[in-house]
Amino acid sequence: MLISICRLCLQKKELCKSHVYPEYMYTNCYNDKHSFIEFNAGKNRFNKTRRKGTYQHLLCSKCEGIIQKYEDYAKSILYGEVKPYIKQNMKQYINRNYEYNKFKLFSLSLLWRASISSHEIFVNAFLGKYEDELRKILLNGRETPVNEFPVYIIQMLIKNELANSVFMEICQSKVKIGGKTIYQFIVDGILFSIGTGSLSIRAFNTEPSVSLHYLRVDVDKLSEVSQFVDVYSKLKNQGKFSEYETYNK
Numbered sequence: 434m435l436i437s438i439c440r441l442c443l444q445k446k447e448l449c450k451s452h453v454y455p456e457y458m459y460t461n462c463y464n465d466k467h468s469f470i471e472f473n474a475g476k477n478r479f480n481k482t483r484r485k486g487t488y489q490h491l492l493c494s495k496c497e498g499i500i501q502k503y504e505d506y507a508k509s510i511l512y513g514e515v516k517p518y519i520k521q522n523m524k525q526y527i528n529r530n531y532e533y534n535k536f537k538l539f540s541l542s543l544l545w546r547a548s549i550s551s552h553e554i555f556v557n558a559f560l561g562k563y564e565d566e567l568r569k570i571l572l573n574g575r576e577t578p579v580n581e582f583p584v585y586i587i588q589m590l591i592k593n594e595l596a597n598s599v600f601m602e603i604c605q606s607k608v609k610i611g612g613k614t615i616y617q618f619i620v621d622g623i624l625f626s627i628g629t630g631s632l633s634i635r636a637f638n639t640e641p642s643v644s645l646h647y648l649r650v651d652v653d654k655l656s657e658v659s660q661f662v663d664v665y666s667k668l669k670n671q672g673k674f675s676e677y678e679t680y681n682k
Contacts, residue, residue, distance in 0.1 A: 439493040446493035453546045455504045458621045461597035507539035526650040534576040540584045558603045583641040585626040589655040596622035
């Protein structure tokens with residue numbers, strides 16, 4: 434039992450072992466030994482085999498319940514609809530009848546939890562002044578405008594198959610208009626791109642995936658997404674990605 438400050442409500446309470454990413458997003462990763470590969474493209478560093486998703490003592494049970502509501506809703510959409518639809522049709526998924534606020538809060542919770550985590554794989558997720566802003570949004574379930582912390586989502590493919598079980602570290606980039614930071618990360622083959630603060634829609638080529646009008650999940654090949662080509666190439670050149678291909682035969 435660990436008594437400390439809950440990172441969401443900021444109250445001193447008994448803390449749970451909180452997953453940074455939901456446990457269900459690792460389901461596609463597990464082999465028959467209930468383990469998965471964590472990729473590392475660093476020179477002289479190795480992929481790691483883990484038996485459980487990344488977690489640490491972060492939240493009290495009440496706040497776990499708050500995040501759980503967002504997670505449960507997103508699971509019903511991503512795993513009940515998005516992945517099956519794209520697997521069958523190999524094209525963009527659009528849902529015009531979904532709960533915007535719940536799904537966006539889930540997306541923002543992924544980035545926020547990565548930011549407050551001390552695990553080395555999330556070192557590039559530090560949000561600075563936006564960390565506490567996101568904390569308040571998540572705690573209060575506040576609905577944010579579409580262009581405030583805009584969210585873009587792409588289901589990645591490898592050889593015309595869903596890139597299930599692929600996780601890649603958070604990367605940062607700057608948008609040309611406004612100079613804000615965009616955080617990008619892949620969880621179970623799903624690429625999330627989340628902007629910080631309020632951003633002009635002109636900073637992007639299209640409306641955010643998570644909008645008031647619809648939820649849109651685009652489709653692209655992992656090897657062609659510029660932000661991850663370098664990481665992907667390093668893994669391939671070092672023979673590290675072959676572990677993934679062996680896992681998924």
